[in-house]
Amino acid sequence: MEPLKHECGVAMIRLLKPLEYYQEKYGTWMFALNKLYLMMEKQHNRGQEGAGMACVKFDGMPGTEYIFRERAEGKDAITEIFGRVQKEYARLSPELLADAEFAKNHLPFAGQLYMGHLRYSTTGKKGLAYVHPFLRRNNWQAKNLCICGNFNMTNIDEIFQQMLAQGMFPRIYSDGYTLLELMGHRLDREAERNFVDAKKFGLEGMDITSYIDNHMDMANVLRTTMPNFDGGYVMCGLTGSGEMFSMRDPWGIRPAFYYQNDEFVAVASERPVLQTTFDLECDDIKELQPGNALLVNRSGEMRMERILEQRGDSACSFERIYFSRGSDRDIYRERKRLGELLVPQVLNAVDGDINHTVFSFIPNTAEVAYYGLLSGFKKCLNRQKVQQIQQLDHEPTDEELHAILDTYVRSEKVAIKDIKLRTFITEGNSRNDLASHVYDITYGCIEPGVDNLVVIDDSIVRGTTLKESILRILDRLHPKKIVVVSSAPQIRYPDYYGIDMPRLEEFCVFRATIELIRERGMNDLLQRVYEACKLELLKPKSMMRNCVRDIYKPFTAEEINRKVVDMLRPEGLKTPVELVFQSIDGLHEAIPDHHGDWYFTGKYPTPGGTKLCNQAFVNFIDRQK
Template identity: 25%
Template sequence: MISKIKEHCGIVGIHNVPDAPRIVYETLKFLQHRGQESAGITFLDKDRLSTVKGLGLVEDALDPIILKSSNFSIGHVRYSTTGRGVIDEAQPLSDGKIALAFNGTIPNYINYNVRIDTEFIYEVLKNQEDIRQGIRKLVDVADGGYSLVVLTNKGELIGLRDPKGFRPLVLGKLGSGYIIASEDSAIRQLGGIVIRDVKPGEMIYIKNGSIESEIVARDEVHFCSFEYIYFSRADSIIDGVSVYRARVRLGEILAENHPAKADIVVPVPESSVPIALGFSRKSGIPLEYGLVRTSVSKRSFIMPSQDKRESIVEEKFGVVGEVVRNKKIILIDDSIVRGTTMKKLVKLIRENGASEIHVRIGSPMIRYPCYMGIDFPNKKELIANDKNEMEIAKSIGADSVEYLSIDEMIKAIGRQDLCHACFSGMYPLKHSYDFSKLSVSMKG
């Protein structure tokens, strides 16, 4: 059976910086929000690449004490939809000569004799004498959304962003060397200098302290809207657009076009807080923290299986009873995917005495699977697939539910080149994919 893999992860590569593996370790903690299932680090040890990896959060999966001194290293935190949580699928993937860390999905890997798309990338790269030629070949044959970093035993560091620019990737300066990472916020938190975003279709090649740039392929850009809505850190800036500012605007437009009479606005921490702030400012309804997120909680959306998601929801939220009691509440969240979290939250808030709960969502209705790296594997799991807003409200126990439209979302984020396939069903890919049937059909 073909493994159903989607990788929405965090990646980092460091070139010519003393103690690079330990810096990668710290960077992975700054990117922990992008993946909680496993973590791994590869570093150059003399003329061979060594890899350490484990399951769970970075501090549980990796022991920094065993990391050797090296000036060259890459790392990865993983989120997938396999539900397997096995160490052999953790990254980086390496044979001692080439190591790669990958963020995204390449659906047409199922046409090749490999288990997962990361193996597909590795097979393409290892069969080319020159790593740059391998990257060119990969871009030519791969269909999907991805960014990746590659390290070789020659000390070469490569960063690549797919031609449609689905996933973010950033180049920075760190001391005497360079860093490539999923988000600029991690580079700044390390004390590094952000140089620029890697361009869609661009390969960054670094060797001996020298950088070469090549646009390997050009295509129409379709950046993942969910990076702004949920995945990226609020203090990140992607392609010149502030994630925080985009989320505030989502809330402002939500208040303008989807109001409700209420006493307070309550955000679902953490990614929806700027959305709730924008809603509160525009509507004039005060913002209150009626929900408290525990400090040890994980992001339930990126847990690999439904039973784990449900158990995490029970653990991660507390309700401030005196805030919600006898109040009409506008409950703000960034999205509703399966409805698991929202249904439980509405129930918890009602049990603490809220008189009305009006749910407002800072994204459009998620109706379709994603084939570019988000965990929307099939339509049956999506609560909006076969329900309208009134039916969703009834299903989750809310008094009302309203979402942004696709046009409202685009206006709020301020980019016309967004991918909205999970909302519209319009996939900017060469092929269409149905993982539930494990089939691929040509779109032309």
């Protein structure tokens, strides 16, 4: 119910034909530029803090620009950057703008390689300098590098120290710029390797440049850049000589998909983005595998190359529950299944009284899980109807049959998101009062004091919106009971692979567990876990275990649920409230092919995640002192 800032979105297109081809077939040489815009808009959900795009133009004359970049901050950044480009074109006559040869020679962003990025900050760092793509300039075409990505590295401090040990002097401390400089350093070495070869062949002048440009191999660069990084990532990049690459982390944490035909190669963070943009079938699109890189060289030849051996099978399950577009075929089915699997727990929460229960959902991202929950209850109700008919000891009349068959699962649009909290309100009480009006309700949709109200959410993270808004407005309907359902399990642990969830105390489940520990006089448990975490931090990362998991062991999920309700219940709320969370078994049954469940289990796929979780608990206790 409270939006999460999360992993970014990437988009890439490599044209395989001359611009004239697209002008003739599609009526515009801007085919790739227009498609990039669509791909970025279709991934707007993945980043609203900034956007950027880059383009590489082939076969330009020395002294003319061949790498173009635009970046902007804010939720309207996509419109802004594409608007700037179109402003350049607006001064041209229609005839000149339709001239592909003129565009190729004179216009910006009229090239063969395009890359776009949507940004959500996971570090809290703001400013245009942190908006992707990052660009490293050089007078040798092959040494120009432009990168963007959907990533968060857990060991950037170690990589930074390695760079210093090599004699580098980085300008900025961030994972994006560190990656750029480290990869740029290896790109220089690759160019120099080709320079040496060109000299051996007796080449001189621009013939050396041409040889280097045509023999660059980004696989060599990636193999010498990426092995020591710990984290979740999809790295994308372009070089001034015309190389394109996209690489996925060896644990498979972050997603990437691609499509190739004889006209173009395209890459995106989500499959339906490619389907919609290029009018493709689901099975036309392939997923980039863990540790692999998609490489397209200057000649337009695409190949898949294994850069790192696969180190795990930890595709992010939260990506499926919340972040990705629900229009993906498999994600839609998985979210419905998540809802359906909650039926037994919800049925128990309403004491089996389907006839006096109204179902709804908040927010819109929970809609698909809501359909699954409704479907499950319809099946449950149909089984009850069959039993009722079978138990009749006589041939039923029409009235008796209708009395049984006309019973239905009741669903209503109970809550409506009405306004957005205005950030210029800074005074605490005013903000809280305004927050309580973010949602409005549909009055008269339930029978007061008689009907239970079940609302499903995709996940419950901090609980802030529940406390400040949702529970208050639902209470105005005076239901017999409010049951808040999460299609995700209890979120107990931070994420360090691209989602803005780094602090333990942000999670209402963690806070509730700490309260239970203190209420029951178990402070020695907190001290033991604190000391254990500090000892683990002295070990090599590969030998660490996640000691934070120990704080949850004394309690059942139901005990924690009840404490969460106590903490989130607004003052004066009269209606009984119950929380229902998805089980870990239910998660794995609904999403069988995405095993990354560290948010819920604390089982981090990389040593860096385990280290940072232990450190987060130490930091939490230190802040309490």
